[in-house]
Amino acid sequence: MNIGMLFQAMPGNVAQGIIWGVMALGVFMTFKILDFADLSVDGSFATGGAVTVVLVTSGWSSPSALVMAFAVGILAGLATGILHTLLGIPDILAGILTQIALYSVNLNIMSGAANMALSVNQYNLLVSLRYISRTILVASGITLVLICLMYWYFGTEQGSAIRATGTNPAMSRAQGINISLMKVIALSLSNGIVAFSGGLLAQYQGFADINMGRGAIVIGLAAVIIGEVIGHALIGKRMNFIVRMLFVVIGAIMYYIAIGIVLWLRMPTNNLKLFTAVIVALFLAVPYLKDKANNSFAKAGRRGAAYHDSTD
Amino acid sequence: MIQLTEIKKTFNPGTINEKLALDGVSLTMEEGDFLTVIGGNGAGKSTMLNAIAGTWPVDEGSIVIDGENVTGLSEYRRAKYLGRVFQDPMTGTAADMQIDENLALANRRGKSRGLAWGITKSEREFYHEALKELNLGLEDRMTTKVGLLSGGQRQALTLLMATLQKPKVLLLDEHTAALDPKTARTVLETTERLVSEHNLTTLMVTHNMRDAIHYGNRIIMMNEGKIILDISGEEKKNLTIEDLLHKFEEVSGEEFTNDQAILSK
Numbered sequence: 337m338n339i340g341m342l343f344q345a346m347p348g349n350v351a352q353g354i355i356w357g358v359m360a361l362g363v364f365m366t367f368k369i370l371d372f373a374d375l376s377v378d379g380s381f382a383t384g385g386a387v388t389v390v391l392v393t394s395g396w397s398s399p400s401a402l403v404m405a406f407a408v409g410i411l412a413g414l415a416t417g418i419l420h421t422l423l424g425i426p427d428i429l430a431g432i433l434t435q436i437a438l439y440s441v442n443l444n445i446m447s448g449a450a451n452m453a454l455s456v457n458q459y460n461l462l463v464s465l466r467y468i469s470r471t472i473l474v475a476s477g478i479t480l481v482l483i484c485l486m487y488w489y490f491g492t493e494q495g496s497a498i499r500a501t502g503t504n505p506a507m508s509r510a511q512g513i514n515i516s517l518m519k520v521i522a523l524s525l526s527n528g529i530v531a532f533s534g535g536l537l538a539q540y541q542g543f544a545d546i547n548m549g550r551g552a553i554v555i556g557l558a559a560v561i562i563g564e565v566i567g568h569a570l571i572g573k574r575m576n577f578i579v580r581m582l583f584v585v586i587g588a589i590m591y592y593i594a595i596g597i598v599l600w601l602r603m604p605t606n607n608l609k610l611f612t613a614v615i616v617a618l619f620l621a622v623p624y625l626k627d628k629a630n631n632s633f634a635k636a637g638r639r640g641a642a643y644h645d646s647t648d
Numbered sequence: 649m650i651q652l653t654e655i656k657k658t659f660n661p662g663t664i665n666e667k668l669a670l671d672g673v674s675l676t677m678e679e680g681d682f683l684t685v686i687g688g689n690g691a692g693k694s695t696m697l698n699a700i701a702g703t704w705p706v707d708e709g710s711i712v713i714d715g716e717n718v719t720g721l722s723e724y725r726r727a728k729y730l731g732r733v734f735q736d737p738m739t740g741t742a743a744d745m746q747i748d749e750n751l752a753l754a755n756r757r758g759k760s761r762g763l764a765w766g767i768t769k770s771e772r773e774f775y776h777e778a779l780k781e782l783n784l785g786l787e788d789r790m791t792t793k794v795g796l797l798s799g800g801q802r803q804a805l806t807l808l809m810a811t812l813q814k815p816k817v818l819l820l821d822e823h824t825a826a827l828d829p830k831t832a833r834t835v836l837e838t839t840e841r842l843v844s845e846h847n848l849t850t851l852m853v854t855h856n857m858r859d860a861i862h863y864g865n866r867i868i869m870m871n872e873g874k875i876i877l878d879i880s881g882e883e884k885k886n887l888t889i890e891d892l893l894h895k896f897e898e899v900s901g902e903e904f905t906n907d908q909a910i911l912s913k
Contacts, residue, residue, distance in 0.1 A: 493761035496745075500753050503744040510701070510740070511809075512727030512757040 357585030363556030379438025384534025409531025563587025728758020731810030740806030
């Protein structure tokens, strides 16, 4: 194992991390702000990739194809939102239904192909693994603009209403907020962002694949949670909204650096998803276990035993 | 100002848990009326408030607020007429949002929420002054997350939020029941001050008979989904708890069953 190889692979991991960070910002929007575990992103991520590849190969410019990917992603989110609010289907199930439906939709977008190539030699692409440093620059720029837009949006009256819906639906209704509408808007925007990120990844890797979104929600959650833990450790309670979003992207980068390291350690790629699941489970469990350790029956039992012995 | 006519509501109809919660409730309140509502457990006090708030549609009857029939309006559409404070201090505010953000949300009740900035500078000054009057020092903590406030502070803030946009009707659903006696007293005093300051039409459900007698200009007692007593004016001022218990037994033919109400003198 050559440490030089690890460093050689690092920029690629960072580039990939930033692109997935855009996706994680979409997940952050539903999972953290709206308090809605939206599984439709596994489908809409691939939708974004498919739309982008199909459009670019038929002559669209790379940025306009990404805008269309965003728009189609909005439709996917709209579907989940309607299933949940108008038809009363629980959040997780509504997301799964959209996700499975999108599998067929994505195949149709790609005219039945499970995989479609997008060669950087033939088309002018915004990002590509051929030009990693440019990719890092462009993707960082896009990410920063997105974070600023999200910061602005969630500071507006409508964005505040979405945040209120996420923290306290009962209070929101009492304040005259149409919480169903707020959920639909947030789900739409979130899936739009996720599809946009899928379009970026398709350009970066040079193809769209019907399975490229599989497990996207878990990677998104990994980024959100890793970012939160790191941010909390570094900055503590003074994290404001904009810094929280920055750490979501940092979380995604850290995740891909970790992936780079385990691949360098020669872990078979077949085990990557297992590794991801373990990482997410660990990061989810750590805060809980920490709290438990400080406040456990075992500790109380030991204190109680000492007290008992001393008074005997 | 508000008029309920023959409101009926049955929960879980056709099941073993069927419960006739409101059995033909009619009530008319004039502007500025401060009505206290008492009654035993399950008498329909909170249910009546929820019917007005539109938590669910009523089975029969009509609800008219300020001349407008709101019976068919959903909860969020009715919100522009109503200020509400709940029993649980957690319910009335958004814990993850700042004090000023909560006030800004309340200040836009009944208005469309667009892409204008969620809170303006002049608003902040206005909130600062309004918070000052609560005497809790919250005006210096406007960017604190509401989740860090105590139950009493949250209820006081919810009260302020409910009255920021003058509501046609203020609904208080046992809003001091979850507080310790001293804090409850402060919140009630704030309530009385805000109600008289803005001349608010108010419905206050309480389990505390002493408070029910002390506050407001009119008292109603509910039992089994009906209003069984309605006392106002001079007669209300001279009421005692014993009078109320006695009247309850007279009208309903049973003993008053809410120990909490009787014991919390």
